[in-house]
Amino acid sequence: MTQISAIPIFTAVIEYGSFSKAAEYLGVSKSAVSKRISALEAELGVKLLHRTTRKLSLTEAGNNYYKHAIQALRFAQEAEYAATKLQQVPKGTLRISCPVSFGHLHIAPLIPKFLQQYPHIELHLDMSDIRSDIIKEGLDLSLQAGSLQDSSLVARQITTLNSVLCASSEYLARQGTPKEPIDLIKHNCILYTYHTVVNEWGFIKDADEEVIRVTGNYQVNNSEALRKSLVQGLGIGRLPTFIAGNDIKNGDLVPVLNNYKMPNKLLYAVFPERQYMPKKVRVFIDYLIEHFDRDNPSWDQW
Amino acid sequence: MTQISAIPIFTAVIEYGSFSKAAEYLGVSKSAVSKRISALEAELGVKLLHRTTRKLSLTEAGNNYYKHAIQALRFAQEAEYAATKLQQVPKGTLRISCPVSFGHLHIAPLIPKFLQQYPHIELHLDMSDIRSDIIKEGLDLSLQAGSLQDSSLVARQITTLNSVLCASSEYLARQGTPKEPIDLIKHNCILYTYHTVVNEWGFIKDADEEVIRVTGNYQVNNSEALRKSLVQGLGIGRLPTFIAGNDIKNGDLVPVLNNYKMPNKLLYAVFPERQYMPKKVRVFIDYLIEHFDRDNPSWDQW
DNA sequence: TTTTTTGTTGAGTTTAATTCAACAGTTATA
DNA sequence: TATAACTGTTGAATTAAACTCAACAAAAAA
Numbered sequence: 006m007t008q009i010s011a012i013p014i015f016t017a018v019i020e021y022g023s024f025s026k027a028a029e030y031l032g033v034s035k036s037a038v039s040k041r042i043s044a045l046e047a048e049l050g051v052k053l054l055h056r057t058t059r060k061l062s063l064t065e066a067g068n069n070y071y072k073h074a075i076q077a078l079r080f081a082q083e084a085e086y087a088a089t090k091l092q093q094v095p096k097g098t099l100r101i102s103c104p105v106s107f108g109h110l111h112i113a114p115l116i117p118k119f120l121q122q123y124p125h126i127e128l129h130l131d132m133s134d135i136r137s138d139i140i141k142e143g144l145d146l147s148l149q150a151g152s153l154q155d156s157s158l159v160a161r162q163i164t165t166l167n168s169v170l171c172a173s174s175e176y177l178a179r180q181g182t183p184k185e186p187i188d189l190i191k192h193n194c195i196l197y198t199y200h201t202v203v204n205e206w207g208f209i210k211d212a213d214e215e216v217i218r219v220t221g222n223y224q225v226n227n228s229e230a231l232r233k234s235l236v237q238g239l240g241i242g243r244l245p246t247f248i249a250g251n252d253i254k255n256g257d258l259v260p261v262l263n264n265y266k267m268p269n270k271l272l273y274a275v276f277p278e279r280q281y282m283p284k285k286v287r288v289f290i291d292y293l294i295e296h297f298d299r300d301n302p303s304w305d306q307w
Numbered sequence: 308m309t310q311i312s313a314i315p316i317f318t319a320v321i322e323y324g325s326f327s328k329a330a331e332y333l334g335v336s337k338s339a340v341s342k343r344i345s346a347l348e349a350e351l352g353v354k355l356l357h358r359t360t361r362k363l364s365l366t367e368a369g370n371n372y373y374k375h376a377i378q379a380l381r382f383a384q385e386a387e388y389a390a391t392k393l394q395q396v397p398k399g400t401l402r403i404s405c406p407v408s409f410g411h412l413h414i415a416p417l418i419p420k421f422l423q424q425y426p427h428i429e430l431h432l433d434m435s436d437i438r439s440d441i442i443k444e445g446l447d448l449s450l451q452a453g454s455l456q457d458s459s460l461v462a463r464q465i466t467t468l469n470s471v472l473c474a475s476s477e478y479l480a481r482q483g484t485p486k487e488p489i490d491l492i493k494h495n496c497i498l499y500t501y502h503t504v505v506n507e508w509g510f511i512k513d514a515d516e517e518v519i520r521v522t523g524n525y526q527v528n529n530s531e532a533l534r535k536s537l538v539q540g541l542g543i544g545r546l547p548t549f550i551a552g553n554d555i556k557n558g559d560l561v562p563v564l565n566n567y568k569m570p571n572k573l574l575y576a577v578f579p580e581r582q583y584m585p586k587k588v589r590v591f592i593d594y595l596i597e598h599f600d601r602d603n604p605s606w607d608q609w
Numbered sequence: 610t611t612t613t614t615t616g617t618t619g620a621g622t623t624t625a626a627t628t629c630a631a632c633a634g635t636t637a638t639a
Numbered sequence: 640t641a642t643a644a645c646t647g648t649t650g651a652a653t654t655a656a657a658c659t660c661a662a663c664a665a666a667a668a669a
Contacts, residue, residue: 009311036617036658077382079379080382084314084372084373280354336627337647339628342648
């Protein structure tokens with residue numbers, strides 16, 4: 006079925022009424038056009054054009070062919086346009102997933118302004134802590150926290166997700182402030198079971214990492230519940246700074262062991278293909294990068 | 308606009324859900340399919356297919372592309388069918404021209420049986436003595452008498468058109484029968500102005516041609532009028548045998564100078580292209596050849 | 610009558626299509 | 640769990656198609 010590739014040439018000849026003019030329009034030599042038309046006629050076993058007088062005319066078969074061929078050409082052009090328009094213009098449905106906590110606190114508040122800037126985008130935001138297969142779920146983008154990601158997907162770092170050890174000032178007044186990580190074994194440590202490593206907390210000073218096994222009387226997989234329990238003076242806990250930042254600013258929580266760093270995570274925008282990113286995806290990623298500092302985000306400044 | 312040539316490949320991949328199966332269907336290697344799809348994506352600047360899991364899936368752009376591409380493919384297939392069906396099946400409108408006299412006497416009587424044999428053909432018969440440009444007039448076939456024809460058209464000889472010199476037996480009894488061509492200068496010679504050479508009649512014996520300039524008191528461009536004047540004993544005249552044949556059989560006309568031959572013409576079927584003749588044209592030419600002897604037609608046998 | 614333009618075609622060049630073979634990765638099977 | 644089978648990719652090489660150039664024949668224009 007190779008005759009389809011000659012359709013643009015044949016229809017140009019008909020529209021321009023001349024091999025020479027069609028050749029000029031197509032950017033090839035007139036002999037190329039002549040040979041391609043002859044080859045098409047040979048393939049079909051049909052004369053499509055009379056060319057014994059200087060003026061071209063269609064045979065009956067040629068006329069029949071043209072009627073359908075011009076439609077084929079138009080649909081092919083429509084196909085090209087339909088496929089490529091998403092690359093050039095930020096429009097259409099943008100489907101994104103992100104972690105629940107981060108989404109509530111830091112993504113959702115950004116969306117109204119984004120949609121004002123890009124009125125032709127319709128955004129579907131799916132907040133879920135379940136790591137999804139973005140191709141299977143038809144997502145354009147997935148914001149994920151981690152350090153390593155699926156090697157077949159590709160990603161762009163958006164920001165850094167630090168953690169901080171903290172408690173209420175009421176708790177610390179009552180129980181004393183730990184000076185070294187080893188002091189934590191005497192404290193009620195509230196465990197965040199959502200993290201992959203639950204009860205072994207790492208502390209980094211200089212190039213050394215010290216790991217302390219901690220215990221406490223409360224474990225919870227919800228960061229908001231954890232946060233509230235800390236604010237109410239139940240114990241000491243490790244929270245992502247993007248959650249604790251405001252409480253720390255307000256004095257509701259106090260960071261402890263500040264001269265130590267805890268292992269951090271990165272927030273990635275993960276997308277299915279590195280090549281040929283649709284414009285709507287591109288503009289959203291750029292918008293996030295504009296709003297979040299890659300290494301020193303706003304919630305880390307208290 | 309080269310992406311059109313990849314459409315059959317792309318749509319096959321979607322329909323079969325597999326590069327490997329599409330390759331098998333298309334009769335090419337799977338690497339050919341892989342390269343062609345990648346080249347299409349590069350040309351469009353768009354990812355059309357996700358292929359990170361074993362199961363292929365369309366991207367949004369790929370889905371948009373496919374919807375229009377499958378229509379383009381279908382119209383291209385329709386175009387091919389529409390163009391080629393006339394080559395394989397005798398159907399459609401057959402437009403023919405032929406000389407008036409010959410048409411009335413020998414073509415028109417054949418048409419009913421032809422159309423019974425080919426019920427899907429609709430025949431338009433244009434009887435005219437004006438030599439037409441068959442391409443300009445959109446004709447499929449033109450029956451023409453002559454010896455040389457337009458070099459850009461192509462032709463197939465159908466039969467031979469002889470001429471015969473004749474008069475009524477009443478005229479010959481009254482005026483005597485000419486024994487040699489030179490005797491004609493004493494006779495009333497009725498001139499047929501339709502012929503290109505009107506009043507110089509050629510006579511061929513062995514390899515010699517003798518030309519006699521003749522005169523008479525009546526010239527006419529209509530063969531039927533000429534025929535009737537001869538039958539009524541006005542004089543001697545030259546008629547095509549396909550016209551005079553019946554009258555000679557009936558004894559209404561008598562051939563004279565029978566041992567001489569007169570220059571003849573041939574009847575050609577002229578058609579626009581030698582290549583790729585539509586079936587309906589082919590079957591009509593074959594039908595004529597079947598009915599008329601090429602060199603010794605029925606009207607020459609009296 | 611001469612010049613210009615059109616379409617054709619052989620020969621040669623360039624580009625695209627294709628194959629082969631090897632590979633990485635996933636699924637199915639033993 | 641290990642192995643076999645299958646899928647899609649890709650570099651290198653081969654083949655086929657597309658294309659150009661130049662020369663030509665023929666018709667239209669000047």
